[in-house]
Amino acid sequence: MALLMRTDGASQIVIIGSGIAGLFCAIRLADAGFFVKVITKQRPIDSSTNWAQGGIAAILDKTDGIGLASHIEDTLKSGDGQCDSSVVNSVIREASDRIQDLLNIGVNFEKSADGEFHLAKEGGHSDRRILHSKDATGKEIERALSQTAEQHENIDLMPNTLAIDLIQLQHGNPSAGIAGVWCLDQNNQEVITVHADTLILATGGFGQLWHQTTNPSVATGDGLAMAYRAGARVKNLAYIQFHPTALATKSDSPFLITEAMRGEGGVILDDEGLERWQLQCKKDGVIISPEPFSFTLKHSQMGSMATRDIVARAIDKQLKITGKPHVYLVTSHLDEALLNSHFPTIRARLETHGLKLGHDPLPISPAAHYAVGGLEVDEIGRPYNRENGEVYPRLYAIGEVACTGMHGANRLASNSLLEAVVYASRAAEHIILNPPNSYQKQLPTWRADGLNSLSEHGPVVHDKNELRQTMSQEVGIVRRFSRLNRAARRLELLGQEVNRLWIESIPTRPIIELRNLTLVGQLVTKDAIARTENCGLHFNQDLVKE
Numbered sequence: 001m002a003l004l005m006r007t008d009g010a011s012q013i014v015i016i017g018s019g020i021a022g023l024f025c026a027i028r029l030a031d032a033g034f035f036v037k038v039i040t041k042q043r044p045i046d047s048s049t050n051w052a053q054g055g056i057a058a059i060l061d062k063t064d065g066i067g068l069a070s071h072i073e074d075t076l077k078s079g080d081g082q083c084d085s086s087v088v089n090s091v092i093r094e095a096s097d098r099i100q101d102l103l104n105i106g107v108n109f110e111k112s113a114d115g116e117f118h119l120a121k122e123g124g125h126s127d128r129r130i131l132h133s134k135d136a137t138g139k140e141i142e143r144a145l146s147q148t149a150e151q152h153e154n155i156d157l158m159p160n161t162l163a164i165d166l167i168q169l170q171h172g173n174p175s176a177g178i179a180g181v182w183c184l185d186q187n188n189q190e191v192i193t194v195h196a197d198t199l200i201l202a203t204g205g206f207g208q209l210w211h212q213t214t215n216p217s218v219a220t221g222d223g224l225a226m227a228y229r230a231g232a233r234v235k236n237l238a239y240i241q242f243h244p245t246a247l248a249t250k251s252d253s254p255f256l257i258t259e260a261m262r263g264e265g266g267v268i269l270d271d272e273g274l275e276r277w278q279l280q281c282k283k284d285g286v287i288i289s290p291e292p293f294s295f296t297l298k299h300s301q302m303g304s305m306a307t308r309d310i311v312a313r314a315i316d317k318q319l320k321i322t323g324k325p326h327v328y329l330v331t332s333h334l335d336e337a338l339l340n341s342h343f344p345t346i347r348a349r350l351e352t353h354g355l356k357l358g359h360d361p362l363p364i365s366p367a368a369h370y371a372v373g374g375l376e377v378d379e380i381g382r383p384y385n386r387e388n389g390e391v392y393p394r395l396y397a398i399g400e401v402a403c404t405g406m407h408g409a410n411r412l413a414s415n416s417l418l419e420a421v422v423y424a425s426r427a428a429e430h431i432i433l434n435p436p437n438s439y440q441k442q443l444p445t446w447r448a449d450g451l452n453s454l455s456e457h458g459p460v461v462h463d464k465n466e467l468r469q470t471m472s473q474e475v476g477i478v479r480r481f482s483r484l485n486r487a488a489r490r491l492e493l494l495g496q497e498v499n500r501l502w503i504e505s506i507p508t509r510p511i512i513e514l515r516n517l518t519l520v521g522q523l524v525t526k527d528a529i530a531r532t533e534n535c536g537l538h539f540n541q542d543l544v545k546e
């Protein structure tokens with residue numbers, strides 16, 4: 001039975017975000033007797049977590065030295081020499097405990113007929129080690145976490161509440177720490193001041209910076225931008241993971257086709273490869289493997305099963321060579337019934353486009369998917385003060401908003417849910433062992449007096465389009481200095497325009513998000529320009545050594 005600490009003077013923990021990181025942390029703290037407010041932009045389930053398909057990578061048997069070593073090795077390899085190996089080691093060794101926590105909370109992972117967990121394999125993994133709930137793992141995790149949080153007497157879920165800016169205990173002095181957050185209550189469009197003795201950012205990523213993205217609309221980099229404005233340090237923002245296999249149809253926003261589909265044998269072909277493979281099958285009178293016909297083999301001997309960065313770049317290059325809008329993911333050589341049973345969500349979505357899994361070639365192209373960089377944090381999720389490098393008091397960042405060093409220059413598939421849950425647990429444990437003092441300071445109210453509502457929303461929509469177009473064209477998968485510099489100049493101008501709008505009008509969700517996206521776009525571009533070598537997800541054509 002949880003203790004209730006909702007008493008006068010009790011410390012107040014505020015978490016922004018209700019994905020896996022935010023909700024797991026909230027439940028852990030609430031179980032320990034803390035009162036936790038969870039602020040979230042839309043409904044609690046609206047998050048990238050809810051859209052995760054493939055699963056969560058974990059070695060369940062702590063004594064399986066070979067399995068642990070292999071997961072560590074795959075992660076380090078994917079990170080292209082940039083991972084913090086002690087972080088990788090510790091996160092992977094902690095995985096089985098955190099999976100047990102998720103099971104205790106009520107998450108159901110798929111089991112085989114023998115009662116053992118069914119483990120999937122994805123690109124970059126040398127073994128089957130991914131727990132999943134068919135192809136809707138995130139939905140199942142989010143279901144269990146949000147139901148538990150909603151029923152918990154120590155958790156106050158605040159949906160439709162959009163965090164705008166962090167409040168420092170002493171304005172302009174990051175060393176004094178965070179004291180709260182201003183939020184837009186979207187039920188009545190009023191700005192409210194929320195006091196926090198400790199504030200945890202779990203706001204996810206910023207895929208909405210690009211036109212083609214697998215991310216939900218809430219992924220606008222708000223937490224990153226808020227913390228940056230408050231003086232926190234960011235790291236590795238140039239490392240943006242583009243998912244190679246997003247369904248590319250004219251009538252729909254990109255829909256992810258999980259990497260597990262390639263793990264089950266799906267192969268990527270261009271038009272020419274598809275034609276050659278089909279001809280060969282006809283000639284031989286049997287269906288042969290399409291893999292030898294894949295252009296991806298020119299880029300890696302792992303072909304379609306290479307890591308995401310390699311496959312995404314290979315597709316990007318092929319699309320530029322052929323001028324076509326997409327390539328294909330081919331599954332017709334695989335067992336159709338098995339695919340339909342493993343991937344029911346994808347099957348249903350494909351059917352809305354008249355496509356049949358295990359039958360039709362699926363049109364795919366890459367889409368912005370995951371932010372590897374973020375707020376640089378220590379081993380328990382504490383960001384740093386940008387000025388002096390010290391830990392930022394009373395602030396934590398967990399999940400995709402953070403950069404822990406786990407992913408290096410490229411995230412291995414299904415490692416992000418794992419990293420999020422591990423750091424959520426660590427931050428919570430640290431707070432439990434070091435409860436924050438309650439200091440109930442009178443906080444300043446928002447400065448909206450005298451401001452006007454924006455009379456025309458046209459400029460906001462237009463500026464957002466321009467921002468996304470610039471990022472998509474100039475700061476995409478394959479970069480060049482000339483294009484990056486062009487982007488930097490355009491974003492500078494855009495930033496000034498957005499700032500003018502921001503200063504003059506009462507905040508609305510579109511302006512708040514545009515302000516954050518513009519800042520994050522500038523930071524991503526700046527980091528990309530500063531890089532003198534290609535590594536992992538950062539690929540600048542001008543840096544290719546002949």
Ligand SMILES: Cc1cc2nc3c(=O)[nH]c(=O)nc-3n(C[C@H](O)[C@H](O)[C@H](O)COP(=O)(O)OP(=O)(O)OC[C@H]3O[C@@H](n4cnc5c(N)ncnc54)[C@H](O)[C@@H]3O)c2cc1C
Nearest residue numbers: 017018019021041047048049054055163204399400414417
């Ligand atoms: C389509 C898709 C498939 C994926 N598949 C996998 C997979 O199979 N395995 C894997 O490991 N990873 C996968 N990922 C990545 C993984 O889902 C995310 O990295 C992870 O869920 C991030 O969790 P999070 O808690 O940090 O953020 P999220 O789950 O994105 O949650 C962020 C929360 O913050 C809230 N928020 C944001 N800004 C504000 C604000 N200003 N005010 C209030 N609330 C705010 C949002 O509304 C949301 O509730 C996938 C991602 C996508 C998009």
